[in-house]
Amino acid sequence: xxxxxxxxxxxxxxxxxxxxxxxxxxxxxxxxxxxxxxxxxxxxxxxxxxxxxxxxxxxxxxxxxxxxxxxxxxxxxxxxxxxxxxxxxxxxxxxxxxxxxxxxxxxxxxxxxxxxxxxxxxxxxxxxxxxxxxxxxxxxxxxxxxxxxxxxxxxxxxxxxxxxxxxxxxxxxxxxxxxxxxxxxxxxxxxxxxxxxxxxxxxxxxxxxxxxxxxxxxxxxxxxxxxxxxxxxxxxxxxxxxxxxxxxxxxxxxxxxxxxxxxxxxxxxxxxxxxxxxxxxxxxxxxxxxxxxxxxxxxxxxxxxxxxxxxxxxxxxxxxxxxxxxxxxxxxxxxxxxxxxx
Amino acid sequence: xxxxxxxxxxxxxxxxxxxxxxxxxxxxxxxxxxxxxxxxxxxxxxxxxxxxxxxxxxxxxxxxxxxxxxxxxxxxxxxxxxxxxxxxxxxxxxxxxxxxxxxxxxxxxxxxxxxxxxxxxxxxxxxxxxxxxxxxxxxxxxxxxxxxxxxxxxxxxxxxxxxxxxxxxxxxxxxxxxxxxxxxxxxxxxxxxxxxxxxxxxxxxxxxxxxxxxxxxxxxxxxxxxxxxxxxxxxxxxxxxxxxxxxxxxxxxxxxxxxxxxxxxxxxxxxxxxxxxxxxxxxxxxxxxxxxxxxxxxxxxxxxxxxxxxxxxxxxxxxxxxxxxxxxxxxxxxxxxxxxxxxxxxxxxxxxxxxxxxxxxxxxxxxxxxxxxxxxxxxx
Ligand SMILES: Cc1ncc(C[n+]2csc(CCOP(=O)(O)OP(=O)(O)O)c2C)c(N)n1
Numbered sequence: 001x002x003x004x005x006x007x008x009x010x011x012x013x014x015x016x017x018x019x020x021x022x023x024x025x026x027x028x029x030x031x032x033x034x035x036x037x038x039x040x041x042x043x044x045x046x047x048x049x050x051x052x053x054x055x056x057x058x059x060x061x062x063x064x065x066x067x068x069x070x071x072x073x074x075x076x077x078x079x080x081x082x083x084x085x086x087x088x089x090x091x092x093x094x095x096x097x098x099x100x101x102x103x104x105x106x107x108x109x110x111x112x113x114x115x116x117x118x119x120x121x122x123x124x125x126x127x128x129x130x131x132x133x134x135x136x137x138x139x140x141x142x143x144x145x146x147x148x149x150x151x152x153x154x155x156x157x158x159x160x161x162x163x164x165x166x167x168x169x170x171x172x173x174x175x176x177x178x179x180x181x182x183x184x185x186x187x188x189x190x191x192x193x194x195x196x197x198x199x200x201x202x203x204x205x206x207x208x209x210x211x212x213x214x215x216x217x218x219x220x221x222x223x224x225x226x227x228x229x230x231x232x233x234x235x236x237x238x239x240x241x242x243x244x245x246x247x248x249x250x251x252x253x254x255x256x257x258x259x260x261x262x263x264x265x266x267x268x269x270x271x272x273x274x275x276x277x278x279x280x281x282x283x284x285x286x287x288x289x290x291x292x293x294x295x296x297x298x299x300x301x302x303x304x305x306x307x308x309x310x311x312x313x314x315x316x317x318x319x320x321x322x323x324x325x326x327x328x329x330x331x332x333x334x335x336x337x338x339x340x341x342x
Numbered sequence: 343x344x345x346x347x348x349x350x351x352x353x354x355x356x357x358x359x360x361x362x363x364x365x366x367x368x369x370x371x372x373x374x375x376x377x378x379x380x381x382x383x384x385x386x387x388x389x390x391x392x393x394x395x396x397x398x399x400x401x402x403x404x405x406x407x408x409x410x411x412x413x414x415x416x417x418x419x420x421x422x423x424x425x426x427x428x429x430x431x432x433x434x435x436x437x438x439x440x441x442x443x444x445x446x447x448x449x450x451x452x453x454x455x456x457x458x459x460x461x462x463x464x465x466x467x468x469x470x471x472x473x474x475x476x477x478x479x480x481x482x483x484x485x486x487x488x489x490x491x492x493x494x495x496x497x498x499x500x501x502x503x504x505x506x507x508x509x510x511x512x513x514x515x516x517x518x519x520x521x522x523x524x525x526x527x528x529x530x531x532x533x534x535x536x537x538x539x540x541x542x543x544x545x546x547x548x549x550x551x552x553x554x555x556x557x558x559x560x561x562x563x564x565x566x567x568x569x570x571x572x573x574x575x576x577x578x579x580x581x582x583x584x585x586x587x588x589x590x591x592x593x594x595x596x597x598x599x600x601x602x603x604x605x606x607x608x609x610x611x612x613x614x615x616x617x618x619x620x621x622x623x624x625x626x627x628x629x630x631x632x633x634x635x636x637x638x639x640x641x642x643x644x645x646x647x648x649x650x651x652x653x654x655x656x657x658x659x660x661x662x663x664x665x666x667x668x669x670x671x672x673x674x675x676x677x678x679x680x681x682x683x684x685x686x687x688x689x690x691x692x693x694x695x696x697x698x699x700x701x702x703x704x705x706x707x708x709x710x711x712x713x714x715x716x717x718x719x720x721x722x
Contacts, residue, residue: 043553043554043556045556046555047628050554050623068555068556068560070522070525070556070560071525071526071553071556072525072527098490098491102528139472139475141491142490311690311691312694314690315469315473317472317685318690321713327712328712
């Protein structure tokens with residue numbers, strides 16, 4: 001589909017794009033194609049967002065389509081609910097992970113259950129964009145991984161891209177979705193680049209499909225968002241130790257792609273779940289349980305987890321000790337030689 | 343139009359229900375239309391010279407603290423610093439109007455108020471340096487943790503003040519917030535609780551024109567932020583936030599009123615954020631230099647300096663002395679911040695619970711082993 005926006009972009013030379021630019025592009029294309037798409041949040045207009053993800057949207061589409069709201073997350077999401085009730089498709093930005101919490105009431109009490117409680121009469125086609133996770137040296141309240149709260153709320157889709165291409169493809173799908181999507185943006189990957197360019201926009205990626213980022217035979221690393229590049233690095237490093245690791249990028253936490261994950265684990269017989277959110281009652285607990293339930297007879301070892309510690313997110317000077325890194329992943333991989341140990 | 347003439351007024355109950363109690367210390371609720379000023383007016387004549395001199399010394403030190411902390415961000419010694427340059431009068435007055443037993447509830451921008459209250463300048467910066475979240479014992483200094491979620495400290499201030507009163511202590515809580523933060527639900531809930539409970543709280547809004555990039559006009563349609571007080575049933579006061587004497591006076595009155603059981607006050611100090619939101623922000627995207635220049639001419643330090651000079655309360659030696667003291671403070675701060683923070687990664691597990699869980703002990707052992715292996719690797 002060629003739109004004014006895509007034609008204009010095609011004129012600009014192809015150069016590596018960042019994840020922030022791909023997200024920006026996804027919103028622009030969606031807004032150009034569908035006049036009901038509205039972007040709103042704190043500083044999203046004139047400033048273009050503190051991470052510049054909404055840069056230029058207010059200029060291009062006007063302040064009614066890309067709106068600087070008052071500083072009130074419950075108000076932002078609550079008014080978005082009303083806008084969606086009237087047929088608009090709001091794309092809401094929460095400035096940082098920990099500042100989305102005031103909006104929880106709206107998310108849990110209304111956004112997630114509106115379709116269900118109205119027997120399908122009132123869907124909630126809105127997107128809540130949340131920059132999340134650590135690794136950028138942010139001060140307290142700027143590094144939370146809150147995905148498990150969203151995952152535990154029925155009625156929400158929860159997706160998180162790990163690549164520039166997926167940032168575009170998944171955000172397009174999220175905006176097009178007739179259900180509410182919590183779109184988690186790994187903020188430490190905002191400036192990661194790829195050769196993706198607006199001329200060949202990545203495919204719009206259906207929500208709910210995992211992807212094998214790297215094929216391997218000895219074990220599967222299951223991950224998402226900011227931990228995917230860490231897993232790929234670990235897989236490279238593991239080669240030296242004779243391990244050929246497969247890396248699965250979930251992309252979507254809800255719905256969960258059992259098929260892709262289980263196919264991989266059945267092939268390799270071993271699995272490690274990697275994420276930076278805390279481990280106890282964390283996303284990995286659910287994933288390990290599902291894999292065990294479905295692949296028990298194929299497993300050569302228990303499904304292991306490499307996660308952040310079970311502590312409040314630490315101050316920046318200590319975060320490297322908290323975040324799962326390559327060494328911790330390799331240690332877990334070594335522990336997968338279960339027979340030898342037990 | 344009176345209430346009785348309003349549409350729908352027929353169902354309006356003109357007589358208060360029996361349980362209704364009048365406020366104990368009725369004060370006019372509506373703020374003045376213009377910000378209250380002292381410096382350069384007749385009111386200044388009656389102002390205690392000692393208070394003015396003290397304010398001046400703290401203003402000069404505060405300004406220097408801001409420039410020093412901003413410089414430390416450039417050297418990578420601070421992760422980030424939200425400067426309060428231009429707003430020092432509010433910061434300093436907020437600290438000076440409180441007694442030792444009172445409590446300060448700062449926002450993330452109010453490092454200076456904490457320091458003016460006596461907090462160690464380095465301890466005040468741990469959040470922004472990144473070595474720990476809160477570098478001081480809030481109870482020792484009676485300063486709530488500086489932290490970034492906006493408006494969330496306001497209900498805390500109300501609860502603490504309420505508790506103090508329940509216990510029979512004449513403690514006052516002063517809570518600081520920015521103009522943007524007044525849009526949060528927590529702000530409204532805090533004001534409402536404070537007024538219903540007649541809690542001894544003073545709310546100080548520093549209206550510095552912007553919440554990051556969003557100007558006040560997009561934040562509120564109220565004639566002033568001080569007007570917001572009226573609906574809750576507490577007085578609202580509008581004050582020139584760059585006039586240290588005016589801020590000091592208005593806050594002192596509010597603190598005194600709260601202390602004698604008169605309930606909360608909302609004070610809006612009209613000021614301006616001279617620097618960008620933080621060192622990481624690009625203010626040229628959303629504001630024009632002319633505006634900044636106009637506010638520079640209404641500088642809080644210069645305003646007070648002029649008053650003191652004209653009234654012969656300070657001479658050149660006095661000005662130099664204040665500057666020298668500020669310079670000493672900056673040098674000490676620089677020196678101490680240039681020393682690397684001493685950190686123990688094992689602290690990650692120390693204060694999560696009063697008693698460490700078995701689970702955390704296990705994770706601590708894992709980290710210990712990693713650190714030992716790392717150290718061994720370094721030795722080789
Ligand atoms: C609940 C919450 N939402 C968003 C943010 C992100 N944020 C940090 S400072 C800021 C602007 C604050 O403006 P204002 O309250 O006017 O205070 P000022 O910065 O002017 O001192 C924003 C939006 C936050 N810290 N907390």
